[in-house]
Amino acid sequence: MSDLPRIHSFAESTWRDVAALDARRTVAILPTGATEAHGPHLPLATDVIIADAMARDGAERLALAGYEVILLPALPYTAANFAAGFAGTISLSPDTETALIIDIGRSLVRHGFRTLAIANAHLDPGHLAALASAATRLESEHGLIVIFPNITRRPWAHRLGAEFMSGACHAGCFEGSVVLAERPDLVREAIRTGLPDNAASLSVAIRSGKQSFEEAGGPDAYFGAPAAASAEEGRATVSSLGEILAEAVLTRLQELSPA
Numbered sequence: 001m002s003d004l005p006r007i008h009s010f011a012e013s014t015w016r017d018v019a020a021l022d023a024r025r026t027v028a029i030l031p032t033g034a035t036e037a038h039g040p041h042l043p044l045a046t047d048v049i050i051a052d053a054m055a056r057d058g059a060e061r062l063a064l065a066g067y068e069v070i071l072l073p074a075l076p077y078t079a080a081n082f083a084a085g086f087a088g089t090i091s092l093s094p095d096t097e098t099a100l101i102i103d104i105g106r107s108l109v110r111h112g113f114r115t116l117a118i119a120n121a122h123l124d125p126g127h128l129a130a131l132a133s134a135a136t137r138l139e140s141e142h143g144l145i146v147i148f149p150n151i152t153r154r155p156w157a158h159r160l161g162a163e164f165m166s167g168a169c170h171a172g173c174f175e176g177s178v179v180l181a182e183r184p185d186l187v188r189e190a191i192r193t194g195l196p197d198n199a200a201s202l203s204v205a206i207r208s209g210k211q212s213f214e215e216a217g218g219p220d221a222y223f224g225a226p227a228a229a230s231a232e233e234g235r236a237t238v239s240s241l242g243e244i245l246a247e248a249v250l251t252r253l254q255e256l257s258p259a
Contacts, residue, residue: 006062006063006066006067006068006069007059007060007063007069007070007071008021008026008068008069008070008071009070009071010028010070010071010072010073011072011073013070018070018111019111021068021070022068023111023112023113023114024112024113024114025067025068025114026067026068026069026070026113026115027059027062027067027068027069027070027115027116027117027249027253028069028070028072028108028113028115028116028117029055029058029059029069029070029071029072029116029117029118029119029245030055030072030074030075030101030104030116030117030118030119031048031051031052031054031055031071031072031074031075031119031120031121032051032074032075032078032101032118032119032120032121032122032127032131033045033046033047033048033049033050033051033052033074033075033076033078033120033121033122034047034048034076034077034078034080034083034089034090034091034122034124034127035048035076035077035080035088035089035090036080036083036086036088036089036090036091036122036124037083037086037087037088037089037213037221038170038171038175038221038222039170039171039195039220039221039222039226040188040191040195040220040221040222041171041176041187041188041189041191041192041195041222041226042171042175042176042179042186042187042188042192042222042226043179043183043186043187044088044089045076045186046171046175046179047121047122047175048074048076048121049178049179049182049183049186050121050175050178050179050182050238050241051074051119051120051121051122052074052119052182053178053181053182053238053241053242054119054120054121054238054241054242054244054245055071055074055119055245056071056242057238057239057241057242057243057245058117058119058241058242058243058244058245058246058249059071059242060242061242061243061245061246062246062249062250065246065250067249072104075100075101075104077090077092078091078092078097078122078124078127078130079091079092079093079094079097079124079126079127079129079130080092080122080124080126080127081124081126081211081212082124082125082202082211082212082213082216083124083212083213083221084212085212085213085214086213086221093126094126094127094129094130094133095130097126097127097130097131097134098130098133098134098137101130101131101134101138102134102137102138102142105134105138105142105144105146106138106142108144109142109143109144113144114143114144114145115144115145115147115249115253116138116144116145116146116147117146117147117148117245117248117249118131118135118146118147118148119241119245120148120149120150120151121241123151123152123170123202125206128150128152131148131150132148132150134146135148145252145253145256147248147249147252148248149244149245149247149248151241151244152203156244156248159240159243159244160174160237160240160241161173161174161237163224163225166199166201166203166224167201167202167203167204167205167223168198168199168200168201168202168223168224168225169202169223169224170202170213170218170221170222170223170224171221171222171223171224171226172197172198172222172223172224172225172226172228172229173224173225173226173228173229173233174224174237175224175229176192176226176229176234177229177230177231177232177233177234177237178234178237178238179229179234180229180230180231180234181231181232181233181234181235181237181238182234182238184231192226192227192229193227194227195220195222195226195227196227197224197225197227197228198217198218198220198222198223198224198225199223199224200216200217200218200223201223202216202218202223205217
Protein backbone atom coordinates (compact mmCIF):
# COMPACT_ATOMS: atom_id res chain seq x y z
CA MET A 1 0.00 0.00 0.00
CA SER A 2 1.18 3.56 -0.69
CA ASP A 3 2.89 5.56 2.03
CA LEU A 4 0.46 8.41 1.34
CA PRO A 5 -1.84 8.50 4.40
CA ARG A 6 -4.89 9.40 2.32
CA ILE A 7 -4.81 6.11 0.40
CA HIS A 8 -6.40 3.03 1.97
CA SER A 9 -6.74 -0.59 0.89
CA PHE A 10 -10.34 -1.80 1.18
CA ALA A 11 -9.35 -5.47 1.37
CA GLU A 12 -6.69 -4.86 4.03
CA SER A 13 -8.95 -2.68 6.18
CA THR A 14 -11.12 -3.89 9.04
CA TRP A 15 -14.80 -3.01 9.16
CA ARG A 16 -13.99 -0.44 11.82
CA ASP A 17 -11.36 1.14 9.56
CA VAL A 18 -13.96 1.55 6.82
CA ALA A 19 -16.58 2.82 9.28
CA ALA A 20 -14.12 5.46 10.49
CA LEU A 21 -13.69 6.96 7.01
CA ASP A 22 -15.62 10.01 5.93
CA ALA A 23 -17.16 7.89 3.19
CA ARG A 24 -19.03 10.73 1.50
CA ARG A 25 -15.73 12.51 0.92
CA THR A 26 -13.75 9.39 -0.04
CA VAL A 27 -13.24 8.30 -3.66
CA ALA A 28 -13.55 4.53 -4.04
CA ILE A 29 -11.61 3.11 -6.99
CA LEU A 30 -12.59 -0.20 -8.59
CA PRO A 31 -9.97 -1.71 -10.94
CA THR A 32 -11.58 -3.86 -13.64
CA GLY A 33 -9.71 -6.32 -15.83
CA ALA A 34 -10.30 -9.82 -17.13
CA THR A 35 -9.04 -13.37 -16.89
CA GLU A 36 -8.31 -14.09 -20.53
CA ALA A 37 -5.70 -15.16 -23.06
CA HIS A 38 -2.90 -12.65 -23.71
CA GLY A 39 -0.75 -14.41 -26.25
CA PRO A 40 1.70 -17.19 -25.40
CA HIS A 41 3.90 -14.80 -23.40
CA LEU A 42 1.73 -12.83 -20.95
CA PRO A 43 -0.37 -14.09 -18.02
CA LEU A 44 -4.15 -14.44 -18.04
CA ALA A 45 -4.22 -11.69 -15.39
CA THR A 46 -2.59 -9.08 -17.64
CA ASP A 47 -5.58 -6.71 -17.63
CA VAL A 48 -5.95 -6.99 -13.86
CA ILE A 49 -2.26 -6.12 -13.41
CA ILE A 50 -2.69 -3.05 -15.62
CA ALA A 51 -5.93 -1.97 -13.92
CA ASP A 52 -4.35 -2.26 -10.47
CA ALA A 53 -1.40 -0.14 -11.61
CA MET A 54 -3.74 2.46 -13.11
CA ALA A 55 -5.78 2.58 -9.90
CA ARG A 56 -2.68 2.92 -7.71
CA ASP A 57 -1.16 5.72 -9.77
CA GLY A 58 -4.50 7.54 -10.04
CA ALA A 59 -5.03 7.19 -6.29
CA GLU A 60 -1.65 8.77 -5.57
CA ARG A 61 -2.51 11.74 -7.77
CA LEU A 62 -5.90 12.17 -6.09
CA ALA A 63 -4.32 11.95 -2.63
CA LEU A 64 -1.83 14.65 -3.58
CA ALA A 65 -4.79 16.76 -4.70
CA GLY A 66 -6.27 16.44 -1.20
CA TYR A 67 -8.77 13.60 -1.66
CA GLU A 68 -9.21 10.55 0.56
CA VAL A 69 -9.06 7.41 -1.58
CA ILE A 70 -9.81 3.75 -0.97
CA LEU A 71 -8.71 1.04 -3.42
CA LEU A 72 -11.19 -1.80 -3.89
CA PRO A 73 -10.07 -5.32 -4.83
CA ALA A 74 -9.83 -5.68 -8.60
CA LEU A 75 -12.67 -7.33 -10.49
CA PRO A 76 -10.99 -10.21 -12.41
CA TYR A 77 -14.05 -11.80 -14.04
CA THR A 78 -15.81 -9.77 -16.73
CA ALA A 79 -17.22 -10.10 -20.24
CA ALA A 80 -14.37 -11.45 -22.40
CA ASN A 81 -16.10 -13.11 -25.31
CA PHE A 82 -13.46 -12.11 -27.89
CA ALA A 83 -10.95 -14.40 -26.15
CA ALA A 84 -13.45 -17.17 -25.34
CA GLY A 85 -11.90 -19.60 -27.82
CA PHE A 86 -8.62 -19.75 -25.89
CA ALA A 87 -7.91 -21.93 -22.86
CA GLY A 88 -7.95 -20.05 -19.57
CA THR A 89 -10.39 -17.34 -20.58
CA ILE A 90 -13.30 -16.90 -18.17
CA SER A 91 -16.10 -14.76 -19.59
CA LEU A 92 -19.26 -13.47 -17.94
CA SER A 93 -22.26 -12.34 -19.91
CA PRO A 94 -22.51 -8.53 -20.09
CA ASP A 95 -25.79 -8.70 -18.17
CA THR A 96 -24.15 -10.68 -15.36
CA GLU A 97 -21.26 -8.23 -15.22
CA THR A 98 -23.59 -5.23 -15.15
CA ALA A 99 -25.57 -6.77 -12.29
CA LEU A 100 -22.36 -7.55 -10.39
CA ILE A 101 -21.03 -4.00 -10.64
CA ILE A 102 -24.41 -2.58 -9.68
CA ASP A 103 -24.41 -4.76 -6.56
CA ILE A 104 -20.89 -3.58 -5.69
CA GLY A 105 -22.00 0.02 -6.11
CA ARG A 106 -25.15 -0.52 -4.06
CA SER A 107 -23.05 -1.90 -1.22
CA LEU A 108 -20.80 1.16 -1.34
CA VAL A 109 -23.84 3.44 -1.20
CA ARG A 110 -25.14 1.51 1.80
CA HIS A 111 -21.83 2.22 3.57
CA GLY A 112 -22.10 5.92 2.81
CA PHE A 113 -19.82 6.21 -0.21
CA ARG A 114 -20.80 8.79 -2.78
CA THR A 115 -18.14 8.47 -5.50
CA LEU A 116 -16.88 5.44 -7.45
CA ALA A 117 -14.13 5.65 -10.06
CA ILE A 118 -13.51 2.72 -12.39
CA ALA A 119 -9.92 2.04 -13.46
CA ASN A 120 -10.50 -0.15 -16.49
CA ALA A 121 -7.85 -1.95 -18.55
CA HIS A 122 -10.03 -4.45 -20.44
CA LEU A 123 -11.36 -3.37 -23.83
CA ASP A 124 -13.71 -6.15 -24.93
CA PRO A 125 -16.81 -4.40 -26.38
CA GLY A 126 -19.19 -6.44 -24.20
CA HIS A 127 -17.26 -5.40 -21.11
CA LEU A 128 -17.22 -1.72 -22.04
CA ALA A 129 -20.98 -1.84 -22.66
CA ALA A 130 -21.52 -3.53 -19.28
CA LEU A 131 -19.49 -0.85 -17.48
CA ALA A 132 -21.37 1.96 -19.22
CA SER A 133 -24.73 0.39 -18.39
CA ALA A 134 -23.79 -0.17 -14.75
CA ALA A 135 -22.52 3.39 -14.39
CA THR A 136 -25.72 4.86 -15.83
CA ARG A 137 -27.96 2.77 -13.59
CA LEU A 138 -25.95 3.38 -10.43
CA GLU A 139 -26.19 7.11 -10.99
CA SER A 140 -29.88 7.21 -11.93
CA GLU A 141 -31.19 4.56 -9.52
CA HIS A 142 -28.86 4.83 -6.53
CA GLY A 143 -27.37 8.32 -6.64
CA LEU A 144 -23.77 7.11 -6.81
CA ILE A 145 -21.38 9.33 -8.77
CA VAL A 146 -19.62 6.95 -11.17
CA ILE A 147 -16.57 8.12 -13.11
CA PHE A 148 -15.52 5.78 -15.91
CA PRO A 149 -12.96 7.21 -18.36
CA ASN A 150 -13.29 4.97 -21.42
CA ILE A 151 -9.69 4.99 -22.65
CA THR A 152 -10.73 3.87 -26.14
CA ARG A 153 -12.37 7.26 -26.74
CA ARG A 154 -11.50 10.92 -26.82
CA PRO A 155 -9.94 12.73 -25.07
CA TRP A 156 -8.03 9.82 -23.56
CA ALA A 157 -6.99 7.42 -26.33
CA HIS A 158 -4.49 9.72 -28.03
CA ARG A 159 -2.39 9.86 -24.82
CA LEU A 160 -1.59 6.16 -24.93
CA GLY A 161 0.71 5.89 -27.93
CA ALA A 162 0.72 4.83 -31.56
CA GLU A 163 0.14 1.10 -31.00
CA PHE A 164 -2.88 1.78 -28.80
CA MET A 165 -4.31 4.21 -31.34
CA SER A 166 -3.84 1.64 -34.13
CA GLY A 167 -6.08 -0.87 -32.36
CA ALA A 168 -3.37 -3.56 -32.59
CA CYS A 169 -2.80 -3.45 -28.85
CA HIS A 170 -3.74 -6.69 -27.15
CA ALA A 171 -0.70 -8.34 -25.51
CA GLY A 172 1.58 -6.27 -27.73
CA CYS A 173 3.97 -3.49 -26.79
CA PHE A 174 1.35 -1.45 -24.90
CA GLU A 175 0.21 -4.17 -22.51
CA GLY A 176 3.45 -6.12 -22.46
CA SER A 177 5.38 -3.05 -21.34
CA VAL A 178 3.14 -2.56 -18.30
CA VAL A 179 3.49 -6.20 -17.24
CA LEU A 180 7.27 -5.92 -17.66
CA ALA A 181 7.20 -2.89 -15.36
CA GLU A 182 4.80 -4.34 -12.79
CA ARG A 183 5.29 -8.13 -12.83
CA PRO A 184 8.32 -9.06 -14.94
CA ASP A 185 8.38 -12.47 -13.25
CA LEU A 186 5.18 -13.38 -15.10
CA VAL A 187 6.45 -12.60 -18.62
CA ARG A 188 7.71 -15.52 -20.74
CA GLU A 189 10.70 -13.57 -22.07
CA ALA A 190 12.11 -16.25 -24.32
CA ILE A 191 8.77 -16.44 -26.11
CA ARG A 192 8.01 -12.69 -26.08
CA THR A 193 11.23 -11.61 -27.73
CA GLY A 194 10.75 -14.07 -30.59
CA LEU A 195 7.17 -13.18 -31.49
CA PRO A 196 6.62 -11.42 -34.85
CA ASP A 197 4.54 -8.26 -34.99
CA ASN A 198 0.82 -8.66 -35.69
CA ALA A 199 -0.51 -5.43 -37.19
CA ALA A 200 -4.15 -6.59 -37.37
CA SER A 201 -6.33 -3.94 -35.73
CA LEU A 202 -8.87 -5.12 -33.19
CA SER A 203 -10.76 -1.83 -33.35
CA VAL A 204 -11.15 -2.14 -37.13
CA ALA A 205 -12.22 -5.77 -36.73
CA ILE A 206 -14.84 -4.84 -34.13
CA ARG A 207 -16.27 -2.13 -36.36
CA SER A 208 -16.52 -4.62 -39.22
CA GLY A 209 -18.50 -7.08 -37.12
CA LYS A 210 -15.83 -9.60 -36.11
CA GLN A 211 -16.65 -11.47 -32.88
CA SER A 212 -13.41 -13.13 -31.79
CA PHE A 213 -9.63 -12.81 -31.76
CA GLU A 214 -9.45 -15.57 -34.36
CA GLU A 215 -11.80 -13.73 -36.72
CA ALA A 216 -9.89 -10.49 -36.10
CA GLY A 217 -6.59 -12.03 -37.21
CA GLY A 218 -5.08 -13.05 -33.87
CA PRO A 219 -4.65 -16.85 -33.94
CA ASP A 220 -2.28 -16.71 -30.96
CA ALA A 221 -4.37 -14.17 -28.99
CA TYR A 222 -2.04 -11.21 -29.44
CA PHE A 223 -2.00 -8.06 -31.56
CA GLY A 224 0.76 -5.49 -31.89
CA ALA A 225 4.50 -5.77 -31.25
CA PRO A 226 5.29 -7.88 -28.16
CA ALA A 227 9.04 -7.91 -28.82
CA ALA A 228 9.17 -4.10 -28.67
CA ALA A 229 7.85 -3.94 -25.09
CA SER A 230 10.01 -2.46 -22.32
CA ALA A 231 9.66 -1.80 -18.60
CA GLU A 232 10.55 1.85 -19.21
CA GLU A 233 7.62 2.26 -21.59
CA GLY A 234 5.43 0.38 -19.13
CA ARG A 235 6.18 2.85 -16.35
CA ALA A 236 5.35 5.74 -18.66
CA THR A 237 2.08 4.04 -19.65
CA VAL A 238 1.07 3.51 -16.02
CA SER A 239 1.72 7.19 -15.39
CA SER A 240 -0.48 8.15 -18.35
CA LEU A 241 -3.27 5.82 -17.22
CA GLY A 242 -3.15 7.16 -13.67
CA GLU A 243 -3.20 10.72 -14.96
CA ILE A 244 -6.27 9.93 -17.07
CA LEU A 245 -8.11 8.44 -14.09
CA ALA A 246 -7.26 11.30 -11.74
CA GLU A 247 -8.10 13.95 -14.30
CA ALA A 248 -11.48 12.36 -15.02
CA VAL A 249 -12.30 12.23 -11.30
CA LEU A 250 -11.14 15.77 -10.57
CA THR A 251 -13.00 17.20 -13.56
CA ARG A 252 -16.27 15.49 -12.64
CA LEU A 253 -16.12 16.36 -8.95
CA GLN A 254 -15.21 19.95 -9.66
CA GLU A 255 -18.14 20.22 -12.07
CA LEU A 256 -20.46 18.96 -9.34
CA SER A 257 -18.94 21.11 -6.57
CA PRO A 258 -17.02 24.03 -8.12
CA ALA A 259 -16.13 25.50 -4.71
